[in-house]
Amino acid sequence: MRKILGIILILLTTSCMKVIPGDVTCRVTLQAQLPSGENIVALQVDNSLPGNLIKNINTGETYPIPVFVNGQCEMDVLKGVYIIAFDGMAALSSGKGYKVRCTEHATILTAVSLVENSENVTLKLQVMQ
Amino acid sequence: MRFVLVILLFLVPLRSFTQEKLSNAPGQTLLYYKNCNFTRVEIRGQFREQDKASVPVEGTGLRQGEFNAWARHSLDSLKRVEGGVSYHRGVKLGVKMNSSSDWLLLQPYVVIDSVGGDLQREQYSFWARYSARTGRFFWSVHASFRALHEYREVDPRPRNITSDLVLGASAGVVAGEYALSLEAAYRKYHQSCSVQFMDPSGSNATVVQSLGFGRYFTRFSGAKKSTDTRFQGSGYSIQGRLEPTSGQGWLAGAGYNAIYLVRHLPDFNEVPVSTVLREEATLFGGKKWAHSYVVAGLNGVFKRGYENVIDQSSAFLSLGALQMYRQYSVRASVVGYNEWAFKKVNLGLQPMLAACYTAAGDGISAMDFMAWQAGLNLEISYRLSRKLSIYAAPRAQFTLFGKNNWFIDTMATIGIEF
Numbered sequence: 082m083r084k085i086l087g088i089i090l091i092l093l094t095t096s097c098m099k100v101i102p103g104d105v106t107c108r109v110t111l112q113a114q115l116p117s118g119e120n121i122v123a124l125q126v127d128n129s130l131p132g133n134l135i136k137n138i139n140t141g142e143t144y145p146i147p148v149f150v151n152g153q154c155e156m157d158v159l160k161g162v163y164i165i166a167f168d169g170m171a172a173l174s175s176g177k178g179y180k181v182r183c184t185e186h187a188t189i190l191t192a193v194s195l196v197e198n199s200e201n202v203t204l205k206l207q208v209m210q
Numbered sequence: 211m212r213f214v215l216v217i218l219l220f221l222v223p224l225r226s227f228t229q230e231k232l233s234n235a236p237g238q239t240l241l242y243y244k245n246c247n248f249t250r251v252e253i254r255g256q257f258r259e260q261d262k263a264s265v266p267v268e269g270t271g272l273r274q275g276e277f278n279a280w281a282r283h284s285l286d287s288l289k290r291v292e293g294g295v296s297y298h299r300g301v302k303l304g305v306k307m308n309s310s311s312d313w314l315l316l317q318p319y320v321v322i323d324s325v326g327g328d329l330q331r332e333q334y335s336f337w338a339r340y341s342a343r344t345g346r347f348f349w350s351v352h353a354s355f356r357a358l359h360e361y362r363e364v365d366p367r368p369r370n371i372t373s374d375l376v377l378g379a380s381a382g383v384v385a386g387e388y389a390l391s392l393e394a395a396y397r398k399y400h401q402s403c404s405v406q407f408m409d410p411s412g413s414n415a416t417v418v419q420s421l422g423f424g425r426y427f428t429r430f431s432g433a434k435k436s437t438d439t440r441f442q443g444s445g446y447s448i449q450g451r452l453e454p455t456s457g458q459g460w461l462a463g464a465g466y467n468a469i470y471l472v473r474h475l476p477d478f479n480e481v482p483v484s485t486v487l488r489e490e491a492t493l494f495g496g497k498k499w500a501h502s503y504v505v506a507g508l509n510g511v512f513k514r515g516y517e518n519v520i521d522q523s524s525a526f527l528s529l530g531a532l533q534m535y536r537q538y539s540v541r542a543s544v545v546g547y548n549e550w551a552f553k554k555v556n557l558g559l560q561p562m563l564a565a566c567y568t569a570a571g572d573g574i575s576a577m578d579f580m581a582w583q584a585g586l587n588l589e590i591s592y593r594l595s596r597k598l599s600i601y602a603a604p605r606a607q608f609t610l611f612g613k614n615n616w617f618i619d620t621m622a623t624i625g626i627e628f
Contacts, residue, residue: 099528099530099531100516100530100531100533101519101529101530101531105532105533105534105573138429139427139428139429139430139517139520140421140425140426140427140429140517141426141427141428141429142425159532160519160532161519161532162519162520162521162522189522190522190523191522192522194519194521194522194529196519196529196530
């Protein structure tokens with residue numbers, strides 16, 4: 082009975098609210114891509130630098146960026162809309178190393194939505210000279 | 211945060227419970243009490259002061275004066291009207307970590323300014339009920355309205371205007387010496403909360419849209435000259451009661467109420483940023499005699515908080531809501547009352563004991579705590595004539611939470627009844 086009344090109340094008063102189903106966290110897979118298409122063996126980001134972060138644009142929560150292995154990494158974040166920005170060192174399968182930068186989702190207007198239980202985001206990196 | 215929650219969870223149900231003298235309980239069964247034609251006019255003072263606030267959101271103290279008047283009148287042997295008005299004027303001293311009104315209802319999704327200070331408050335409230343009986347059946351309709359204005363006269367300057375409307379109806383039946391009734395009500399709530407800075411150099415504080423446990427919306431918080439927030443909600447309540455028609459015997463009741471409150475930000479395209487769903491269930495039972503009663507009550511509150519995910523556009527569209535905040539609270543209480551009637555003097559004594567357990571969390575942080583409370587109300591009335599009496603009612607409430615955190619709430623009332 083209590084459950085039915087609760088459902089009726091929610092229908093009456095919250096028809097405008099869409100509850101995101103599932104967990105409150107999203108497992109996001111970040112895939113790093115170089116303009117040349119070369120394979121990245123490892124990508125390391127210095128999380129101590131203030132500009133290197135994944136940040137929720139609404140609540141301000143920030144997460145350290147894990148090491149990319151074979152061009153990708155996985156992490157759990159609170160579902161939301163995120164700025165992703167960092168500078169890092171990429172080691173390629175050819176043995177070369179590049180300093181790379183990710184700015185594709187670096188502003189609020191270009192932030193990426195992570196609201197499903199799992200999401201894939203491709204990050205197009207810039208190679209720094 | 212922990213202490214703030216425990217105290218406020220404690221005080222509000224207690225106040226409503228102890229102030230309601232069961233012999234004068236409003237409602238349908240008034241029809242069965244013999245002497246129910248009266249008018250009461252009273253003034254009341256409330257006082258609390260501490261060096262260091264136990265409850266920062268309620269401040270280091272409260273100084274408040276109240277004027278209350280209410281009346282019950284029989285239109286004929288089967289119809290009755292009752293109604294009341296109330297005006298409160300006071301100041302909460304040294305309020306911190308809260309700029310909104312009705313913190314207990316809205317928490318944890320409130321507005322916070324980082325400075326705080328004294329908060330002036332005035333409240334107007336009105337209520338009315340019409341009751342009628344047809345044979346074994348009886349019914350009533352009722353309405354109440356509360357308007358609250360809280361503000362500060364120095365920066366940061368919150369100005370909160372709250373309106374709270376309740377409309378309800380009840381019906382019941384007399385079975386033997388008992389009356390069984392069911393009451394349902396609808397509630398509409400609105401609060402506009404505006405924090406402004408008059409200093410020409412700008413704001414001297416940050417205004418934060420809180421999410422509880424120290425989290426907040428960074429995107430919608432900051433040091434602006436003006437921040438507007440609107441809380442809007444609606445809810446309902448149902449309650450069943452079994453009461454003795456003679457005023458003596460066993461009594462029992464159960465109730466459930468729920469309210470849904472959405473926080474909108476007018477400065478950001480009216481975006482709804484969070485929602486609180488508060489549900490409360492109450493059970494009580496006891497026995498009433500001619501001049502005394504004992505009632506035990508159990509009260510449970512379940513609160514859910516939803517944070518909206520707002521998109522990156524300047525239209526501030528909501529992508530959906532995440533259920534983050536959860537709070538469970540159980541409160542058990544026992545209230546007794548005894549009245550000693552002398553020739554012209556009546557003396558009433560009402561002791562109370564209560565225990566409360568609360569657990570809350572948001573998936574990131576969690577807490578739980580236990581608290582205890584004891585209170586004593588005293589009422590002395592003196593009959594000046596057959597239809598006129600004066601009364602005085604001092605009250606003290608002691609609250610202990612943790613090992614050495616406590617405070618005493620005091621209240622004094624004087625009034626006349628005719």
